[in-house]
Amino acid sequence: MTENRQIVFNNVSKFYGEVLGVNRVSFTLDSGITSLVGPNGSGKTTLMNLLTGLIKPTQGSIQVFGLTPDDPVHFYRQVGYCTQFDSFPPGVTGYNFICWPLRLHGFPADQAAKLTAEALDRAGMAQVANRKIAGYSKGMRQRIRLAQAIAHRPSVLVLDEPLNGLDPMARAESIALFEALAKQGMHVIISSHILEEVDRISDRVVLMSSGYVVAEGQIREVRREVREHPMQVLVRCSNAARLASAAFELDHVVEAKILTDGQSVLVRTRDVEQFYLLLNKIVATGVVDIDTVAPADDDVNSIYQYLIGSDGSPT
């Protein structure tokens, strides 16, 4: 029997009284980095709180590797959650903030100390660990929460806006850490407003709006599903006019625009596979030399714009 290593949301809804949190969410997550993307109030934090058992679904079920928060002893060994709540027990030092939960995990003192040192080191907080958290900057508080979330070496790491308040250096270090953890086989689930970074690090995205999952999957797959917005492909070549002319002969090409440099064509097509076949044919004839071909809008930012819109409402 194979071990269940998936996170499963099965028809999950959450209502706060009459206010909708999330509605009828169903998807499955494998290891790697998954980003939750959506405007404020779209239900990202609700989804994360549901996943980690801080709130309970009004209907449906959530399982992490077949476990639920009703079995906290096993569940919370697998899950680490860095919340958005910027609050800490009064008077606590960075070291004790991480070490104390490890003792509750059941680790003996020496092992808890070792894991604490390791987590502090990974989060770049070892130098200030013995200072009280009340004296930390916002970025340091963010990183000490991250250190606590990874200290017990969970298999699922849930991060609610983990890049908020971090300077560019710390942000780059955090992203490198997330990527390293994902490469080790961890499920890393991130919510972020910084779409460029989400795009760079995510294996898949879950787009949310007004409590609904608008789309989910690998970024390119999601982009291809958005059929009402033709895909854009940027081609740099030796003869832009000839390429644009050839492209226009295809039914699925809706636009072929020669850019001002005179050597690039931006093509909008409803069937990108067919367009790539055309490019192959053109290359084979030797009439046009192709320098680069790059999709221009299969990133999270474009998908967000197409599916959710700049005002945050579903389009």
Place this chain on the structure above:
Amino acid sequence: MSTSTYLAQAQKNLKEQPWSLYAGQIGVLVRNEVGRNLFSRRRVWVYFLAFIPIVFLLIRNIVSRGQFDGSVQDQTEALAVLIQLYYVRIGIFFACMGIFTWLFRGEVVQRTLHYQFLVPVRREVLVIGKFLAGCIVSIVLFEIAVLAAFYLFYARYGAAGRSYMFEGPGLSELGSYLLVTALACLGYGAVFLALSLLFKNPIVPGAILLGWEAISPIFPSWAQHLSVTFYLKHLCPTTLASTGFMALFTVVPEPVSPFLSIFGLCCLALAVLVLSCYLIRRLEITYTAE
């Protein structure tokens, strides 16, 4: 499922529980909470409630050195008034209100409860650990206060006081009051812990409870069983008679044996703790709604 199958399943579940892990977790929780409650500037007023009578007694003893204002037996009456009317009804009541309601409600106010919900600890274990810590803090403080009060009442009588203490009923009286103090902390603690999980603002129900404890003697005997003071007054070595207007309405219930009083109060505390465990399992982290 038949009863025997159900019982066998329950027995199997109990055997499979990691009891040593739970015990270790309770130990960690108790150490942490005791540190936060016993040695915190936030808790200065609990020290005040416990030791303000001691300060007054100390001042009285210093001012009236060598001048006795009554017999040793009068001191017994005064000690009964101090413990039964001040400590049990006011001092321990308000101290427990502050300590036990803050155990979870304080974490909600400070937005730190999620840290305790995100560790592999059963929520029932959290309740027990925090409750024990609250009991340790309140019992330690008020037992010290009762011991100090006892010493200050009788020590100034010199040989007569020592004789009352070691050859008379003194030690038994002291033991009874220490027991009453501990049980009061246990009973009020359990009730306030549950109130803090039932209500967002436990001050109002706390005030109602204070009123109930004060007027419960005028209710029928069965209703008096639902008050903490009912059990405690049967354990007190000196009975304080109701006086004034309230005496007209007081219903005197049948005497209860000390064993039944202790057992009854422990059952009451246990029932309320079970309710707290049920409530904590349903608690969600929605700080913005608090």
